[in-house]
Amino acid sequence: MNIENTKAQMRKGVLEFCILCVLQQKDAYTSEILDTLKNAKLLVVEGTVYPLLTRLKNDGLLSYRWEESTSGPPRKYYGLTDEGHEFLKELNNTWTELSDAVNIITSQKA
Numbered sequence: 116m117n118i119e120n121t122k123a124q125m126r127k128g129v130l131e132f133c134i135l136c137v138l139q140q141k142d143a144y145t146s147e148i149l150d151t152l153k154n155a156k157l158l159v160v161e162g163t164v165y166p167l168l169t170r171l172k173n174d175g176l177l178s179y180r181w182e183e184s185t186s187g188p189p190r191k192y193y194g195l196t197d198e199g200h201e202f203l204k205e206l207n208n209t210w211t212e213l214s215d216a217v218n219i220i221t222s223q224k225a
Contacts, residue, residue, distance in 0.1 A: 131206075168193060
């Protein structure tokens with residue numbers, strides 16, 4: 116069994132949740148989102164994040180706006196919609212329940 120594949124699948128499973136959490140704080144453009152995830156040691160690449168942002172937007176959880184940049188082309192800033200905020204609340208509850216359950220199981224003595 117390939118441990119790297121399993122670790123990658125675990126990261127992918129929480130990536131949507133992490134992106135929504137990043138955008139809960141403030142609107143951000145893709146490079147800022149990537150930097151925040153990388154600074155938290157979550158290994159991601161642009162090729163993974165761009166399609167996910169598009170899907171979240173198409174699902175009505177994100178909106179975006181264009182802003183001019185002083186250092187290049189205009190930037191697309193993403194933010195949570197009202198539906199996105201509600202969705203994130205549910206994910207937070209689910210994460211807490213899941214995290215608590217995993218902590219109970221992994222802390223049991225054999």
